[in-house]
Amino acid sequence: MSTFRYTGIQVRGERIASIDDTVVREERFSLFMNGTRFLDLVASRENLRELGAGFVLCQGLSRSVDAVSVEGNEIHVSAPLEESCEREIETTGTVGFLCRPPQPVRSGCTITIPEVFAITREIVTDLWRQTGGVHCSVLARNGEVLFRASDVGRHNTVDKVIGYGVLNGFEPAECIVGCTGRQPRDMVIKYANAGVPIIISRAATTDRGIATAHELGITLICFSREERFTVYTHPWRVKGVGPEERPADEGAGKALEGR
Amino acid sequence: MSTFRYTGIQVRGERIASIDDTVVREERFSLFMNGTRFLDLVASRENLRELGAGFVLCQGLSRSVDAVSVEGNEIHVSAPLEESCEREIETTGTVGFLCRPPQPVRSGCTITIPEVFAITREIVTDLWRQTGGVHCSVLARNGEVLFRASDVGRHNTVDKVIGYGVLNGFEPAECIVGCTGRQPRDMVIKYANAGVPIIISRAATTDRGIATAHELGITLICFSREERFTVYTHPWRVKGVGPEERPADEGAGKALEGR
Structure with a gap:
């Protein structure tokens, strides 16, 4: 599975040291159902065809899947949709909002x-x-x-x-x-x-x-x-861990390279 | 937090015995924003006013909250909504669908x-x-x-x-x-x-x-x-754990009492 090396600062008892950590990657994929954009999935970039097929089946949107293809960050599923399939939102997590x-x-x-x-x-x-x-x-x-x-x-x-x-x-x-x-x-x-x-x-x-x-x-x-x-x-x-001074560019909206 | 006692069958090495387990309760609540049903939240029945206020703020739907009230399984939030707040679905989990x-x-x-x-x-x-x-x-x-x-x-x-x-x-x-x-x-x-x-x-x-x-x-x-x-x-x-015979009412859609 795709991971990412990232250097954090680890405190362990009295010891403070840089640590090279393995962090998992999350990405965002758009799911298209029969040509129409349906919703976005936050997931790991592996087995995306399986993800598309399984999501449609497991959510009860369809009982079978005709075809799945992946193009970049788009997952395209062809499937006979259940009739009168209304979307309601029930979440234990977050639902993205464009505000x-x-x-x-x-x-x-x-x-x-x-x-x-x-x-x-x-x-x-x-x-x-x-x-x-x-x-x-x-x-x-x-x-x-x-x-x-x-x-x-x-x-x-x-x-x-x-x-x-x-x-x-x-x-x-x-x-x-x-x-x-x-x-x-x-x-x-x-x-x-x-x-x-x-x-x-x-x-x-x-x-x-x-x-x-x-x-x-x-x-x-x-x-x-x-x-x-x-x-x-x-x-x-974090006092005693990072630099004493609040950096000038703190929270300046500068993204990590390559994000 | 609200829990539920449930008797399962525990296998531990060679030993098979009934176990009285503590299971957490999940419930479903409807969130109303300024009088309109917005979405449903699966959550635990504690601090529902806080949940409503926090959800609206943390999802970026509003920067402040005027009032929150709870009536049964409905959470009503009054808050000045952000302008042009479009809803898009981005999920790492499930989104309920009425199929x-x-x-x-x-x-x-x-x-x-x-x-x-x-x-x-x-x-x-x-x-x-x-x-x-x-x-x-x-x-x-x-x-x-x-x-x-x-x-x-x-x-x-x-x-x-x-x-x-x-x-x-x-x-x-x-x-x-x-x-x-x-x-x-x-x-x-x-x-x-x-x-x-x-x-x-x-x-x-x-x-x-x-x-x-x-x-x-x-x-x-x-x-x-x-x-x-x-x-x-x-x-x-599960062979050797449950009854030998497949029960006649298996998967008959009989809900647990009180569910």
Whole structure:
């Protein structure tokens, strides 16, 4: 499967060092049904013919597939569509919306290494251990956990803690989100839309997750577990890890090369 | 967080016993924006006001929220919508479609305990260990792995292996899917739409995942790791675990009580 080498800064106990990490690639593909653009799929660039055929079948759009072809980032499926197939949206995740593009987060908020460890401890709940089926997020500010939310979906947990923040008048630019779940691009865009500058995750990110965090001025910390974590972007917000000074081009919307 | 007690059959090495399991509940909520039904969210029934506020903000639909109220399974958000906010669908998961309802899978396909262990070993890849950021599914038949797919999204991996099956003429009723990811309702519906009778997952399910598998005649095996697994529904397909005989009402569309 297609991966990407990326250099992050790993903190492991007292040790701080560059780490050359293997990150998975996520890409975006447009699915065409009988010649009409139907929706976009975020996926890995392998087995795209199989993905197109399986999506159409597994979503109940058709009971058989006549042909599938792939041209660049377009997947074209020919299939006899079910009659009266209406589209309704039911999501446990994100559904893309074309509104204003997300704006870079410009916040001088910083965090210390012990605070990263403390927030990480707060996201691991008994329920998470007990069921293996829930995610948890926390909203923190000045080293204090303001709110905690659990849900079957990682996207929902982030929506809930940020929703708590907005309903209770906390300034997003001063807040930090901790989350048990993975942080691909759609998750990172949530923090940018909300204006939250620092994210701490137990889990992994993707190439587009890193590129988006870089571009949108978000400090992305992943694989945060007990006494270690990796900072992928904007390390200046983690005291003692990144440069002392907030860089002049922070959050300047500069994309990673080749993204 | 709201959970559900459910009795499965756990196989642990040589030992087969009933196990009283804690399963998380997933529910479906309709999100109304300024009085209009916008989409449905699959989530856990806690912090629904926060979920509504956060979703609208994090998806970039609005920069502020005026009010949120919850009535039963409806979340009503009042917020100044961004101008020219077009909806496009970009998904790493499933998007609900109102086509024909999924039909029960009527397949006499069975599996042995060693075959469950063997398929479980096949879904754990080096890439999964290395990156922590990918899922993997396999399609198996008669103890043989036909195809393996990795992806950033668990939904995509299942679509890919089932897509391989349909493109290569394998009879879904004879196939088994193994998957690293969680199996809530939307995943189970994929197998029903495709006609695959047995699913083996390393991870957890939900109350609606179990109810849907029961109703649609699918044998749902979760927490399958090395020398243990739990069978939640239709155990007669796992030789030596469930009843010898295929029950008369198998896949009869009988829902769990109270679902």
